[in-house]
Amino acid sequence: MxxxxxxxVFAMLGLSVFEVSAQTNAALQKAFxxxxxxxxxxxxxxxxSDVMPFYSENNYEINLRIxxxxxxxxxxxxxxxxxxxxxxxxxxxxEAKFGLIKPLSLLSSWEKVMEQYNNILKIDAQxxxxxxxxxxxIYNRKQYATASKYFAKVVAxxxxxxxxxxxxxxxxxxxxxxxxxxxxxxxxxxxxxGDTSSIDGLNRAAK
Numbered sequence: 543m544x545x546x547x548x549x550x551v552f553a554m555l556g557l558s559v560f561e562v563s564a565q566t567n568a569a570l571q572k573a574f575x576x577x578x579x580x581x582x583x584x585x586x587x588x589x590x591s592d593v594m595p596f597y598s599e600n601n602y603e604i605n606l607r608i609x610x611x612x613x614x615x616x617x618x619x620x621x622x623x624x625x626x627x628x629x630x631x632x633x634x635x636x637e638a639k640f641g642l643i644k645p646l647s648l649l650s651s652w653e654k655v656m657e658q659y660n661n662i663l664k665i666d667a668q669x670x671x672x673x674x675x676x677x678x679x680i681y682n683r684k685q686y687a688t689a690s691k692y693f694a695k696v697v698a699x700x701x702x703x704x705x706x707x708x709x710x711x712x713x714x715x716x717x718x719x720x721x722x723x724x725x726x727x728x729x730x731x732x733x734x735x736g737d738t739s740s741i742d743g744l745n746r747a748a749k
Contacts, residue, residue, distance in 0.1 A: 600631050606628040708743075
């Protein structure tokens with residue numbers, strides 16, 4: 543009988559916790575819905591205020607949401623801070639790292655941007671977006687041989703992609719690999735006939 547009493551008490555406690563959790567989740571869903579509504583009206587401060595009462599530094603979803611809203615509000619430093627907390631809450635999250643890259647780019651924090659792309663590629667080595675944009679950063683540093691490795695991964699996954707072939711062509715050309723560059727430019731011109739940049743690259747590769 544004593545066991546039954548204890549079991550009943552534990553069961554009631556469990557039900558109570560479940561009810562509180564359900565109520566909290568319902569309130570959070572309502573807060574997110576209100577936040578989305580305010581975002582659609584470009585009322586970003588109000589959209590942030592809707593979810594802030596539920597804020598916790600370790601809450602991934604809320605940090606991600608607030609990071610995005612501060613980005614839209616053009617407060618890139620605050621956006622960076624909240625996205626960083628989201629990354630810390632879920633270290634294997636690729637979406638949080640891509641989110642963090644947005645304010646970092648507009649703050650011209652290119653070393654940190656590159657760090658995030660490399661962190662993404664450690665998790666997902668075949669990530670096309672990370673490979674392409676990491677390649678762009680390296681290309682702009684005139685490290686053409688290294689850049690070509692990033693673009694080559696893009697082209698391996700998407701052989702008939704204009705951007706990948708176009709940038710791989712230029713990287714190979716400036717690395718002194720003209721025959722390979724020529725093939726990339728020819729392929730890029732099949733995807734985008736008449737493209738002036740690819741025609742220029744093709745003419746240089748043919749010399």
